[in-house]
Amino acid sequence: MAAERIEILKDILLDLHHGASPESVQEQFNQHFSGVSALEISLMEHELMSSDTGITFEDVMSLCNVHANLFKGAISGVEVPDSDQEGHPVKVFKDENLALRAALLRIRRIISNYTDPENKSYQTEIIKGLRHQFQLLGQFENHYDRKEKLFFPIMESYGHDAPPKVMWGVDDEIRELFAAASDLVQKLPQADIAELSEKFEAFAKEFEEMIFKEESILLMILLEIFTQDDWLAVARESDAYGYAIVKPSEKWQPKRQSFSDKNQSEMTSQLQTELGSDNTQVIETPAGQITVSFTPKEEEAAADRTKPQPFGNGYLSLEQADLLLNHLPFEITFVNKEDIFQYYNDSVPAEDMIFKRTPSQIGRHVELCHPPKVLDKVKQIFKLLRSGQRDKVEMWFKSERLDKFVYVTYAAVRDKNGEFQGVLEYVQDIQPFFELDSDYNRDL
Structure with missing residues (x-):
């Protein structure tokens, strides 16, 4: 992917952003390109938004359709x-x-x-x-x-x-x-x-x-x-997350070579036999001798998830701590002090979550986890919690999709020295609170 092509694409879009007509830009584009890869478009947009041109993502978004029309018929396909x-x-x-x-x-x-x-x-x-x-x-x-x-x-x-x-x-x-x-x-x-x-x-x-x-x-x-x-x-x-109108009729399972522990053990055993008892072998080449050596990898013992460890005011095993977090009546999300989404619990199945979370989101920057329209609000909440101006930010809303009331809390997580370590978000379905029977002894 030539850097020159990226620069040409960027210059063409800059002309467009500075008021050039779509027709003149299209002519300019056609002069330089008979085909453009989607990756080039991605890199061009990244450079456009991160350079000192003053072009923001809102600017790119406002001309998104013009960009797409520019590339119609010129994008190279990819066959997989x-x-x-x-x-x-x-x-x-x-x-x-x-x-x-x-x-x-x-x-x-x-x-x-x-x-x-x-x-x-x-x-x-x-x-x-x-x-x-x-x-x-x-x-x-x-x-x-x-x-x-x-x-x-x-x-x-x-x-x-x-x-x-x-x-x-x-x-x-x-x-x-x-x-x-x-x-x-x-x-x-x-x-x-x-x-x-x-x-x-x-x-x-x-x-x-x-x-x-x-x-x-x-x-x-x-x-x-x-x-x-x-x-x-x-x-x-x-x-x-569900599907739109149609669902896959079967599970996709590509053909893949199995590299099981048994196969690895057989390969290791065969290699050791070929190398000899001392795990070395001398190979003669026109340039001289080469000594090949092999050191079997020592298997690391897996951590015992059932062994109790000192934990707060008592003792818990990893297994117990995981179970307790998953049995809380909240959806919990933890974003660490670097603003990285690090953890969420499994209090309910993913399809029943109020704020859906899946493993692929782990490791993502918190700003990328939210739609642009709410990003400023998210930034403000994290700023208040990080600075110490607030320890909690609470809100509630009626979810039309779920037909229930939802209560959301963002809490600053600080260590014993008061140092900020991240943000804990917990989300609760409070609809049952509106449906409580006032008779305390009804079920006793």
């Missing part, structure tokens, strides 16, 4: 044999996009039927069908959640942090457009169908642009940088 297998995250992602596109088309037809005077007597049935299709289309939230919580952390671990940041910001704008259209659907027949059609098309335009960005840019980056283990991790954790 496994990616078309049933259950592979790439195939699942593309299948969802097909199903979501189909839902868009059905909604357009239903809106058209609603406005047809000949169908006036069937409006109740049409509204019912429209609401059902919106409910199906609304499952794009699961599609976006998997992208943001599973794809993005792995991308960031390889140094590609610019595309996730920009794409997450656009995702949130698309969510807002969908919410505006959905609100009008629920108000039918009182709502104005023309206004609904206008808001739906505004959403559909951005949504279809995102599908292009996902399949022509995002997935191309992932196919170039992800290992098979990365894809397996995504497949393993996807159920926690």
